[in-house]
Each structure stands twice: as structure tokens, then as C-alpha cells.
Amino acid sequence: MDELTGPVLIVGAGLIGTSIGLALAQRGIATYVRDADDTTARIAASRGAGSTNRSVVDPELVVVAVPPVALASQIAAALAEFPEATVTDVGSVKAQLLEELRLSGMRLDRYVGSHPMAGSERSGPLAARADLFEGRAWAVVARADCDPEAVRAQQALVLACGAVAVPMAPEEHDRAVALISHLPHVAAALVAQQLADAPQSHLALSGSGVRDVTRIAAGDPLLWEQILLGNAEALRGMLEQLRGALDALISSLAEGDGAALRRYLALGAAGAAAIPGKHGGVTVSTETVVVAVPDTPGALANLFGAVSGAGVNIEDVRIDHDTGRPAGHVELVVASELVEALMATLAGAGWHVER
Amino acid sequence: MDELTGPVLIVGAGLIGTSIGLALAQRGIATYVRDADDTTARIAASRGAGSTNRSVVDPELVVVAVPPVALASQIAAALAEFPEATVTDVGSVKAQLLEELRLSGMRLDRYVGSHPMAGSERSGPLAARADLFEGRAWAVVARADCDPEAVRAQQALVLACGAVAVPMAPEEHDRAVALISHLPHVAAALVAQQLADAPQSHLALSGSGVRDVTRIAAGDPLLWEQILLGNAEALRGMLEQLRGALDALISSLAEGDGAALRRYLALGAAGAAAIPGKHGGVTVSTETVVVAVPDTPGALANLFGAVSGAGVNIEDVRIDHDTGRPAGHVELVVASELVEALMATLAGAGWHVER
Numbered sequence: 221m222d223e224l225t226g227p228v229l230i231v232g233a234g235l236i237g238t239s240i241g242l243a244l245a246q247r248g249i250a251t252y253v254r255d256a257d258d259t260t261a262r263i264a265a266s267r268g269a270g271s272t273n274r275s276v277v278d279p280e281l282v283v284v285a286v287p288p289v290a291l292a293s294q295i296a297a298a299l300a301e302f303p304e305a306t307v308t309d310v311g312s313v314k315a316q317l318l319e320e321l322r323l324s325g326m327r328l329d330r331y332v333g334s335h336p337m338a339g340s341e342r343s344g345p346l347a348a349r350a351d352l353f354e355g356r357a358w359a360v361v362a363r364a365d366c367d368p369e370a371v372r373a374q375q376a377l378v379l380a381c382g383a384v385a386v387p388m389a390p391e392e393h394d395r396a397v398a399l400i401s402h403l404p405h406v407a408a409a410l411v412a413q414q415l416a417d418a419p420q421s422h423l424a425l426s427g428s429g430v431r432d433v434t435r436i437a438a439g440d441p442l443l444w445e446q447i448l449l450g451n452a453e454a455l456r457g458m459l460e461q462l463r464g465a466l467d468a469l470i471s472s473l474a475e476g477d478g479a480a481l482r483r484y485l486a487l488g489a490a491g492a493a494a495i496p497g498k499h500g501g502v503t504v505s506t507e508t509v510v511v512a513v514p515d516t517p518g519a520l521a522n523l524f525g526a527v528s529g530a531g532v533n534i535e536d537v538r539i540d541h542d543t544g545r546p547a548g549h550v551e552l553v554v555a556s557e558l559v560e561a562l563m564a565t566l567a568g569a570g571w572h573v574e575r
Numbered sequence: 576m577d578e579l580t581g582p583v584l585i586v587g588a589g590l591i592g593t594s595i596g597l598a599l600a601q602r603g604i605a606t607y608v609r610d611a612d613d614t615t616a617r618i619a620a621s622r623g624a625g626s627t628n629r630s631v632v633d634p635e636l637v638v639v640a641v642p643p644v645a646l647a648s649q650i651a652a653a654l655a656e657f658p659e660a661t662v663t664d665v666g667s668v669k670a671q672l673l674e675e676l677r678l679s680g681m682r683l684d685r686y687v688g689s690h691p692m693a694g695s696e697r698s699g700p701l702a703a704r705a706d707l708f709e710g711r712a713w714a715v716v717a718r719a720d721c722d723p724e725a726v727r728a729q730q731a732l733v734l735a736c737g738a739v740a741v742p743m744a745p746e747e748h749d750r751a752v753a754l755i756s757h758l759p760h761v762a763a764a765l766v767a768q769q770l771a772d773a774p775q776s777h778l779a780l781s782g783s784g785v786r787d788v789t790r791i792a793a794g795d796p797l798l799w800e801q802i803l804l805g806n807a808e809a810l811r812g813m814l815e816q817l818r819g820a821l822d823a824l825i826s827s828l829a830e831g832d833g834a835a836l837r838r839y840l841a842l843g844a845a846g847a848a849a850i851p852g853k854h855g856g857v858t859v860s861t862e863t864v865v866v867a868v869p870d871t872p873g874a875l876a877n878l879f880g881a882v883s884g885a886g887v888n889i890e891d892v893r894i895d896h897d898t899g900r901p902a903g904h905v906e907l908v909v910a911s912e913l914v915e916a917l918m919a920t921l922a923g924a925g926w927h928v929e930r
Binding site: 392455 | 692706714741747752754755756758759762767771777781785786788791793794796797799811813815816820821822828831837840841842845846847849865867875879883884892
């Protein structure tokens with residue numbers, strides 16, 4: 221695949237735009253950043269995401285990374301300002317955007333939409349990271365009317381950011397994100413809503429379950445309003461399916477139909493298991509080792525020192541997210557074949573270990 | 576408050592029963608374990624949760640830790656077998672259980688219900704831990720007809736397990752757990768259900784959001800069927816409220832009413848923020864420091880060694896849960912007033928640090 225040579229102009233210096241700038245700059249590609257807000261652009265530039273110089277000469281690629289409502293106009297403006305450049309965007313929704321662009325009557329062969337599957341509850345250039353996209357899926361939403369050169373330039377961007385290109389048609393992309401991103405967001409918000417005016421004494425019983433279910437509900441309401449409205453059609457169908465399932469569950473509960481309830485719950489367990497694991501498509505067999513750790517400075521250092529001594533790489537780590545206790549547990553997720561060696565080493569060093 | 580002197584008999588050697596046995600044994604209290612399955616009882620005993628000797632003489636307290644459907648009969652059996660003992664249980668639902676017990680016509684003054692807010696997706700005696708309850712809320716569901724001696728014995732159990740007693744009436748308890756445990760579980764299962772037959776290409780775009788929302792849906796369907804049925808009345812009201820909110824949200828989406836959507840989302844963000852933080856009732860002001868870490872053995876040990884060198888205690892730690900990448904990020908959550916010192920120390924040691 222061809223490599224990006226640049227220059228690359230990034231329009232919109234938020235979390236995603238600035239992270240792209242940092243990733244490209246790290247590879248020595250000349251980058252420029254623009255933002256409707258000068259201070260935001262300057263912060264991105266100061267972090268090394270690119271130059272704020274407005275006179276960009278012949279960019280190879282323009283990346284439009286603005287909020288959903290501004291995407292169509294900024295993509296159109298970029299196509300007009302740079303008649304030789306490939307233009308891409310990083311928006312969460314594709315079909316409606318394409319429709320808006322087509323209404324403009326412009327030629328769209330140099331426009332190739334895309335969507336990196338990376339983000340954070342935090343936003344803005346200060347939350348950006350050069351390797352935000354490394355190993356992540358990045359949907360490349362090419363169409364039959366795209367210039368093949370433009371598709372290559374877009375894919376070169378994905379490659380330069382260390383991500384994995386996942387080709388998808390616009391409608392398929394929108395259905396996929398409605399399912400794995402927008403539906404969970406709505407469900408999290410609906411559950412969280414019910415907590416908003418709950419008595420403190422009830423909330424005091426909260427454990428890690430309700431925290432995990434509602435975490436993404438903390439996302440920016442203005443951004444999410446735009447995302448949900450932009451994908452209203454695909455999302456509505458799924459929400460209506462969810463409502464159907466909810467109605468059925470309420471009926472089962474009212475009728476005391478345990479077998480039906482169990483079927484819903486088992487289907488839920490199957491769905492949770494269907495989500496691919498940490499290592500992309502490849503499933504690494506892992507096991508969890510639980511270690512008791514005092515809640516004092518140095519304890520984790522000692523633990524990870526001991527783990528390191530065993531020559532074991534940690535796939536994932538989890539510290540109990542709940543109420544304060546003098547000692548906590550660390551769950552170390554490691555490749556299954558390394559569990560025995562790790563447990564022996566830790567136990568030998570005096571740690572209380574369980575699997 | 577009085578201390579437990581024992582002996583304590585634990586009926587049901589699953590995750591919760593065995594963990595209670597381990598906690599009490601650690602304090603030198605004589606414990607006995609029973610289970611409908613002999614092997615399960617033997618495993619719990621071999622881990623140190625108590626003796627499997629069937630001749631228990633004059634237990635001070637009997638803890639019934641069996642699945643929801645068996646609670647009423649096992650509580651009644653314990654009250655009959657040990658006419659001097661206090662009997663408690665650790666079930667997730669209280670009002671319906673009390674009704675069943677009252678139907679038996681037995682005197683219930685020695686029975687005091689309770690519910691520790693601790694658990695795991697894992698189950699059974701092998702997943703048990705002596706400090707499972709440390710710092711956790713533990714609902715004590717006393718009633719006007721309870722013997723004060725029995726209430727004291729139950730509270731002494733909570734204390735001996737390192738937990739925090741939260742007194743609650745049966746109906747209030749059931750409403751609280753419907754909200755902060757059963758409703759989130761149903762929502763997670765409903766979202767996860769939709770994923771069960773989704774195309775692999777769509778699931779390939781999954782990020783940490785959908786993983787977090789659906790994690791608890793992996794819980795045992797048989798256990799959860801019993802819990803949901805046992806709290807059907809309180810839960811139904813909340814699910815109907817959720818359905819009302821879902822209906823309204825679907826309408827706003829259909830009408831393109833962005834302002835209404837944003838209100839729902841903002842209410843969700845407020846609800847997510849209403850959940851108390853890690854340190855129980857006390858909210859410690861924390862900040863997140865992001866550190867880039869290569870995905871190799873020893874890297875975390877070096878990092879935590881450096882953190883320890885700065886004399887900083889880590890409140891929480893999070894490693895990116897997503898697709899495999901050659902380098903990852905560790906988010907360290909520390910008390911706000913320690914952030915500057917930590918960042919300076921880490922940067923000085925060559926780590927790439929951001930806040």
C-alpha cells in the first residue's frame with residue numbers, strides 16, 4: 221500500500237483531530253491544524269499536532285474532524301479549497317452525511333468517509349494521544365464513485381495511525397455503529413436517568429455493576445445528541461427491537477414465567493460472550509489471577525516487580541472499583557499457559573494468590 | 576457493639592458463604608459449613624472456611640447463603656434445628672421471602688435478614704475471598720418483631736467481615752436493589768441480547784463502551800432468574816418507567832427533537848455522576864494521569880516502581896481494555912493534590928505522561 225507523503229491538513233483540533241496530527245507528525249509527515257476556535261488550534265499545535273499556518277500548499281489529504289453538524293459544510297469547503305486533495309472525515313455516522321453532500325451537487329470522487337473506533341469520555345486536544353488509534357479498527361467507507369487514488373490516500377492515513385482498515389458500505393457502517401455504540405449509549409443513559417433523583421441511601425448500595433453499565437452515559441450530551449440524530453433511522457429500528465424485548469421481559473416478570481426470563485438472560489450472556497476480546501480478531505486464552513494487595517504506596521510496585529521477575533506479560537489488570545478498603549484485590553489477566561508459573565512465583569514471594 | 580464469639584454455621588458454601596467462613600475463621604471464630612453438595616462443602620472446608628462436621632453444638636449464628644429459591648425452607652429449617660441461635664441470610668431480595676416465612680406460621684424473632692453488597696461474575700467456593708466484604712455496604716434488614724439480641728448478633732457478623740452495616744426496611748431494601756442492581760442487569764442483558772446474532776463484521780467495531788455496558792450480562796442466568804422473579808414487583812415498576820423513558824426517546828428521535836434528546840442525555844450524565852465514588856460515602860477528589868507503557872514484561876513493574884518512588888498511592892488503575900497494540904496506556908487515578916508531584920517524577924524518569 222502507498223504511504224502518505226503529506227502535507228496533511230486537519231480541520232478540527234479536538235481529541236480525534238489532534239491525535240491524528242500527533243500520530244502523523246511522529247512519522248515525519250508535515251501536518252497543519254485548523255479549528256473554529258483559535259485557542260484550541262494553538263493548544264493542538266503546542267502539543268506537536270501540526271502548524272497553525274493558514275497557507276497550506278497542496279495538501280495530499282484533508283482530514284475533517286469537526287462535530288457532526290458541521291461535517292457536511294466543512295467537507296464541501298475542503299473539496300472546494302483544495303481541488304487536488306483527498307478529503308476524509310472521522311464522523312460517527314455516514315449515510316445521512318452522504319445525502320447532505322450529494323444535495324450540494326458537488327463531485328464527491330475525492331471524498332472518502334471514515335470512522336476510527338477510538339475515543340474517550342474526555343475530549344479536546346489535551347486528551348489527545350499519538351497512539352490513540354494503534355491496533356484499533358478504523359472503518360473505511362469507500363463508495364463505487366470514489367477515485368481509487370483517494371481511497372488509497374485514506375487507507376494510507378489509517379496505516380500511518382497504526383490502525384486496522386475495515387472496509388464498509390455507508391449503510392452497513394451506520395447499522396453496525398447503531399448496534400455496538402449508539403444502542404449501548406442510549407441504554408446506559410436510560411439506566412443512569414433513573415438514578416438521577418434516587419435517594420442517597422439507595423445509591424449507597426451501588427457496586428461495580430451499575431458503575432460499568434452507566435459509565436458511558438457521562439459522555440457529552442451535545443455531541444451525542446448530534447450522533448443519535450444523525451443515525452436516527454438505523455438506531456430507531458434497534459431501539460424498537462429493544463422495546464419489544466423489554467415488553468416481553470416485563471410480561472414474563474408479571475406472569476412469573478421463569479423459563480422465559482431465563483431464556484432472555486441466557487441470550488444476554490451469549491451476546492456478551494460474542495464481543496471480540498482485547499487482541500482484535502485473535503482470541504488469546506487468558507486466565508485471571510487474584511492477588512491481595514495492601515492499599516499503601518509501593519504495594520503495586522512490589523507486586524508488578526514480582527510479576528516481572530516471573531517474566532510474565534500482563535494482558536489486563538483490574539483493581540477493585542468499589543468502596544474503600546484497607547486492602548484491595550488486583551486481578552491480573554495473563555495468558556493461560558503462564559498462570560502456574562506466575563502463581564508459584566508470587567506465592568513464593570509471600571503474596572496471597574488465588575485463581 | 577458486641578463481638579461474635581461463635582460458633583457460626585454457614586449453610587451454603589458458594590462464593591458468599593465461603594467468603595464469610597474465611598473472614599470469620601481468620602478472626603479465630605469457630606465456623607462450620609454445610610452444602611447440599613458434599614464436594615462443594617469439602618472444597619470450602621479445604622480452603623479454611625470451616626468444619627464439615629455435621630454435629631454443630633449451640634451455634635450463636637446460622638448464616639443461610641443458598642440460592643434464592645431455597646432460602647425460605649433453609650431459614651425455617653435452621654430456626655427449627657437451633658432453637659437458641661440467631662438466623663440470618665444473604666439473599667438479594669427480602670419482602671417476598673418474609674412473606675413466605677410468615678406463611679409458615681413460625682416465630683421469626685430470631686431471624687434477621689441481610690444482604691452484603693459484594694459479589695463477582697465468578698461463583699462457587701473457589702472464587703471466595705476472606706476480604707470480599709471489606710469496606711462494602713451490607714444491608715441489615717431488621718424488623719420491629721426482631722429480638723434485639725438477634726439484631727446485635729447479625730450486626731456483629733457484618734463487623735467481623737469488615738463491612739459497613741446499612742439498616743433498611745425490607746420494602747426499602749428491595750426498591751433500592753431493584754434500582755442499583757436488578758435494573759442495570761436487565762438493561763445489560765437486553766443490549767447484549769441484540770449482539771447475540773450480530774454479524775462478526777459489525778462486532779469487530781466494538782470498543783470499551785459496549786464491553787462495559789454488557790459485562791454483567793455474563794452472570795448466571797439461573798441465579799438471576801430467581802433474583803428477578805423474587806423482586807418482580809419493585810422491578811416491574813422500574814422497568815415500566817424505563818420503558819416510558821425509552822418511548823419518549825424513540826419519539827424524540829422520530830421527530831428530530833434535538834433539545835428533548837439532549838435533555839435525556841444530560842439527565843443520564845447527571846445520574847452517572849450521582850453514583851458514590853470508590854471511597855464509600857466520602858468523595859476523594861482524584862485526577863487521572865495517563866502514561867504510555869510498552870506491552871512487554873517488566874514495563875508495569877518499572878512504572879509502579881517509579882510511582883512508588885514518588886510516594887503516591889494509586890486509587891485506581893485502568894489498562895486499555897481494547898484491541899491489542901504494541902504499546903498501551905495506563906490510566907492512574909490519584910488524589911488531585913498529588914498529581915503534579917507524580918507527573919514530575921514520572922516525566923523525570925523518562926515516562927510519557929499526560930493528564
